[in-house]
Amino acid sequence: MSAAVIGAAMGFGIQLVSNGLRKLPLMRHPWEHVIATSIGFSAGGMLVAWEEQTAKELEELVAQRESGNNRFKSLNRNPVD
Amino acid sequence: MGAATNFTIWWRPGAPCSLCVEAITHGDNFSQHTGVRKIVINNNKKNMKELFINDFKVIFPELFLIIATIVLLIYGVIYSTKISENGTKPAILIRNTTWLGLITIIITGLLIINNPIKNTIFFYNCLVIDELSTLLKILVLVSTAVSIIISLEYFKQEKINSFEIIILILLSCSSMLLMLSSYDFISMYLTIELQSLSFYVLAASKRDSEFSTEAGLKYFILGAFSSGILLFGCSMVYGFTGITNFEELAKIFCNIECLQSDLPVVKLGILFLAVGFLFKLTAVPFHMWAPDVYEGAPTFITAFFAITPKIAILGLFLKLFLFSFYDFLFPWQQIILICSVSSMILASLAALSQRKIKRLLAYSSIGHMGYILMGVSCGSLEGIQAVIIYLVVYVIMTMNVFASVLSLRSNKAVFITDLRLLSKTNPMLAINLTLILFSMAGIPPLAGFCSKFYLFFTALGSSLYITALIGVLTSVISCFYYIRLVKIMYFENDARVGPSATRGLAYEPMDREKSLIIAITFFFVLFFFIYPYPLFLVSHKVALSFML
Numbered sequence: 001m002s003a004a005v006i007g008a009a010m011g012f013g014i015q016l017v018s019n020g021l022r023k024l025p026l027m028r029h030p031w032e033h034v035i036a037t038s039i040g041f042s043a044g045g046m047l048v049a050w051e052e053q054t055a056k057e058l059e060e061l062v063a064q065r066e067s068g069n070n071r072f073k074s075l076n077r078n079p080v081d
Numbered sequence: 082m083g084a085a086t087n088f089t090i091w092w093r094p095g096a097p098c099s100l101c102v103e104a105i106t107h108g109d110n111f112s113q114h115t116g117v118r119k120i121v122i123n124n125n126k127k128n129m130k131e132l133f134i135n136d137f138k139v140i141f142p143e144l145f146l147i148i149a150t151i152v153l154l155i156y157g158v159i160y161s162t163k164i165s166e167n168g169t170k171p172a173i174l175i176r177n178t179t180w181l182g183l184i185t186i187i188i189t190g191l192l193i194i195n196n197p198i199k200n201t202i203f204f205y206n207c208l209v210i211d212e213l214s215t216l217l218k219i220l221v222l223v224s225t226a227v228s229i230i231i232s233l234e235y236f237k238q239e240k241i242n243s244f245e246i247i248i249l250i251l252l253s254c255s256s257m258l259l260m261l262s263s264y265d266f267i268s269m270y271l272t273i274e275l276q277s278l279s280f281y282v283l284a285a286s287k288r289d290s291e292f293s294t295e296a297g298l299k300y301f302i303l304g305a306f307s308s309g310i311l312l313f314g315c316s317m318v319y320g321f322t323g324i325t326n327f328e329e330l331a332k333i334f335c336n337i338e339c340l341q342s343d344l345p346v347v348k349l350g351i352l353f354l355a356v357g358f359l360f361k362l363t364a365v366p367f368h369m370w371a372p373d374v375y376e377g378a379p380t381f382i383t384a385f386f387a388i389t390p391k392i393a394i395l396g397l398f399l400k401l402f403l404f405s406f407y408d409f410l411f412p413w414q415q416i417i418l419i420c421s422v423s424s425m426i427l428a429s430l431a432a433l434s435q436r437k438i439k440r441l442l443a444y445s446s447i448g449h450m451g452y453i454l455m456g457v458s459c460g461s462l463e464g465i466q467a468v469i470i471y472l473v474v475y476v477i478m479t480m481n482v483f484a485s486v487l488s489l490r491s492n493k494a495v496f497i498t499d500l501r502l503l504s505k506t507n508p509m510l511a512i513n514l515t516l517i518l519f520s521m522a523g524i525p526p527l528a529g530f531c532s533k534f535y536l537f538f539t540a541l542g543s544s545l546y547i548t549a550l551i552g553v554l555t556s557v558i559s560c561f562y563y564i565r566l567v568k569i570m571y572f573e574n575d576a577r578v579g580p581s582a583t584r585g586l587a588y589e590p591m592d593r594e595k596s597l598i599i600a601i602t603f604f605f606v607l608f609f610f611i612y613p614y615p616l617f618l619v620s621h622k623v624a625l626s627f628m629l
Contacts, residue, residue: 010604010608013604014597014600014601014604015600017509017513017596017599017600017603017604018593018596018597018599018600019596020509021488021507021509021510021513021591021596021599021600022590022591022593022596023507023509023590047615050615051614051615051618054615054618054619054622055618057622058618058621058622058625061622061625061626061629062625064629065625065629068629
């Protein structure tokens with residue numbers, strides 16, 4: 001939830017900066033702020049889900065690497081003639 | 082069952098079979114991988130058809146992009162030459178083509194993200210798809226999309242109606258996607274050439290400008306030279322090994338039980354290949370073309386050159402040198418380190434004397450390539466991770482800078498002194514540029530600092546102490562020319578100073594697309610240090626899957 005809220009705040013901020021860069025009133029066309037906030041909110045939520053998925057995949061890769069390293073170490077300990 | 086049954090599936094750790102989802106091992110044949118698709122083993126024709134369809138499924142995003150580009154070209158040719166019955170001029174197509182091109186890139190990006198096959202080799206070992214190529218492909222598409230978006234207003238201001246520019250950008254983008262999937266010298270060379278040929282024309286796309294034509298010609302001559310060197314390197318390696326496939330090369334070099342000094346031909350081939358790649362990456366001493374081409378080409382094309390091809394070339398460079406030539410790490414590490422150090426030193430010193438914005442950005446780009454090459458030369462998992470992080474941050478910062486420079490385009494801001502009064506005319510843009518320049522200089526706590534910090538620590542971890550020290554020192558020197566721009570923006574308010582002293586920097590309204598790009602990249606650079614976890618996570622995953 002906090003990620004989504006932060007995303008929403010950033011979406012709102014991006015719209016403010018965009019208006020500022022164009023030297024327009026910061027709250028001009030408020031529906032654009034609503035759209036930007038909604039996009040930020042959903043992006044924040046999606047980021048959390050994506051992070052969880054990526055972290056799981058990374059754990060699998062780390063485990064695979066460790067098992068590979070262990071196999072290599074055991075081969076070196078008992079070299080086959 | 083004939084030839085298809087005996088065809089060896091190349092082993093790639095962790096890769097699912099291209100026919101079924103089961104893991105494959107070296108020496109497996111198709112009969113062991115019928116899987117969920119229920120291929121009739123005794124039907125040779127059907128087996129080949131399944132393989133054919135499956136390969137095209139993997140490469141569908143690239144195919145879509147190429148077909149869409151051809152359709153856009155036909156659309157442009159038909160409507161640009163069509164004169165209506167009442168004798169009016171041909172339609173202005175550039176805006177339509179630009180938006181259609183942008184939609185094409187978005188759809189291609191979605192297809193790449195949702196590709197169900199994430200890790201496989203296809204088209205008879207000519208192409209590969211893996212985590213690294215997928216990430217870099219997305220980065221290429223994003224940077225191409227941004228380059229197109231920031232050019233929208235430029236076309237209107239300069240009254241350009243050459244829809245071919247967008248077609249060439251799309252063609253070069255598709256070649257870069259294929260380049261990232263290359264797994265063979267032949268596919269590598271063909272994709273590099275397709276990209277380069279598009280770039281030569283793009284550099285000279287402003288036909289009525291002598292600078293642009295000169296840039297195109299310079300790029301063409303030197304680019305052809307570097308392609309020749311690259312091809313010569315490929316032929317030397319092929320001449321010694323008889324192999325063009327990256328994986329087979331890695332296996333052969335891994336199994337050769339002799340000293341590397343016994344393979345001078347291969348080492349010479351690697352040297353030529355490295356020179357070819359370093360030329361494309363604009364690393365010193367192969368950088369001579371970059372400032373001239375960057376200056377002469379139209380600004381949005383300069384932005385495209387500064388951002389996008391580096392991602393693709395670097396991806397291919399990593400794949401070839403850290404995978405195929407990993408057993409020659411020490412010989413090529415020396416070459417890369419020399420180029421890295423010279424790039425950092427020369428760029429930071431040469432940029433001090435630049436008076437034009439685009440030349441300064443060209444030298445800045447050369448310097449950043451030096452830092453990235455430092456990460457490559459580490460030859461470790463952390464090195465790849467640092468390169469990916471640095472590359473992503475560099476791409477985002479460069480997008481912002483070029484979008485900002487293009488937004489001053491209507492004022493014809495060419496010299497760095499033309500930035501004076503910016504703090505008065507557009508304070509928000511001045512703040513944005515200040516922060517991005519600080520980030521490029523590596524001042525904490527911005528994104529540029531985080532990426533440099535990680536890169537230097539990786540170099541220290543790989544015992545590259547002198548290189549890391551030179552990196553820190555050149556960062557300090559580079560602060561001078563970045564902060565000089567900030568000084569001009571805020572403290573040189575005298576309109577009579579500078580080469581174009583008669584002009585002041587008047588405010589011109591910025592278009593919505595550009596302002597959104599600047600705002601998004603500004604937020605990324607500003608808040609990256611608070612939450613860098615997603616980028617570190619994905620870069621770790623990509624680096625690990627690459628090294629496994």
